[in-house]
Amino acid sequence: MTAVIINGKEIAEKKKQEIAEEVKRLKSQGVTPGLAVILVGNNHASRTYVTNKQKTCQELGMNSVLIEMPEEVSENELLSKIEELNQDPQIHGILVQLPLPAHINETKVIESISPDKDVDGFHPINIGRMMTGQNTFLPCTPYGIMVLLEESGISVEGKHVVVVGRSNIVGKPAGQLFLNQHATVTYCHSRTKDLMVHTKQADILVAAVGIPNFITAEHVKEGAIVIDVGINRNEAGKLCGDVAFDEVSKKASFITPVPKGVGPMTITMLMYNTLKSAAESINR
Numbered sequence: 001m002t003a004v005i006i007n008g009k010e011i012a013e014k015k016k017q018e019i020a021e022e023v024k025r026l027k028s029q030g031v032t033p034g035l036a037v038i039l040v041g042n043n044h045a046s047r048t049y050v051t052n053k054q055k056t057c058q059e060l061g062m063n064s065v066l067i068e069m070p071e072e073v074s075e076n077e078l079l080s081k082i083e084e085l086n087q088d089p090q091i092h093g094i095l096v097q098l099p100l101p102a103h104i105n106e107t108k109v110i111e112s113i114s115p116d117k118d119v120d121g122f123h124p125i126n127i128g129r130m131m132t133g134q135n136t137f138l139p140c141t142p143y144g145i146m147v148l149l150e151e152s153g154i155s156v157e158g159k160h161v162v163v164v165g166r167s168n169i170v171g172k173p174a175g176q177l178f179l180n181q182h183a184t185v186t187y188c189h190s191r192t193k194d195l196m197v198h199t200k201q202a203d204i205l206v207a208a209v210g211i212p213n214f215i216t217a218e219h220v221k222e223g224a225i226v227i228d229v230g231i232n233r234n235e236a237g238k239l240c241g242d243v244a245f246d247e248v249s250k251k252a253s254f255i256t257p258v259p260k261g262v263g264p265m266t267i268t269m270l271m272y273n274t275l276k277s278a279a280e281s282i283n284r
């Protein structure tokens, strides 16, 4: 079988147009969605991501504020900046770019963001709401995966989804969103015995490990749907995922590439969450 390549870039463009329309409507009611991004230190990759987020905000007619803080900033300074943004009526979304320097407690920082402005969907209150199926901000990468599947006409109900990876920002919430949509979910991770026994059962295989070429054709059932969430650099410095794309795409029915797969959807769903926050602020 030769897999259909799911074009995340194209689907992201379509979704962004829809978001831009909604932004226009909201602006006509006097509310311009505003996103604040806090960047601590001078990590090159983080800076690139943050610049992309700013650019996308502008494209969609939303306001964006970049707050840069030096590597040595104290935890208290960061927390008081967040508190200021929590109180700012022009700001509907607050994103603190991760990872943070080692002297800052990430959990404490995430918990200081108002759940009403937590457009990453990382606050424990919002994670709890996601688990219980309440209205919330869904974490952008897992949410992006669900939209990619929906837009590709793939139904999740009743399917066996195997998630490889259990990070708080991708693996764990991805499994939860699939469960919410009535899939059967298996989580695998670095201590799973006989990984392949599990991955070969997957109707939908989600790779979120962070190791290039970790998932090979051997891991995949003929006709499976393969979602690659990895963002790695290979020896040549080229962006690549966790899936050995060439061999797996000969066996899968659908596959997401890296780049232009899940990545562009992550930013798009961040924009969606910021729009949603702005719309909901009217009724608060």
Ligand SMILES: Nc1nc(=O)c2c([nH]1)NC[C@@H]1CN(c3ccc(C(=O)N[C@@H](CCC(=O)O)C(=O)O)cc3)C=[N+]21
Binding pocket: 048, 049, 095, 096, 097, 098, 099, 120, 140, 231, 239, 258, 259, 260, 261, 262, 263, 264, 265, 266, 267
């Ligand atoms: N608080 C927080 N929220 C995040 O959402 C967050 C974060 N911290 N820290 C870092 C990760 C990583 N991340 C990506 C978003 C988009 C692409 C993306 O658009 N990738 C493009 C390629 C971009 C390129 O060429 O470098 C693609 O896959 O096609 C990648 C990675 C968000 N993150």
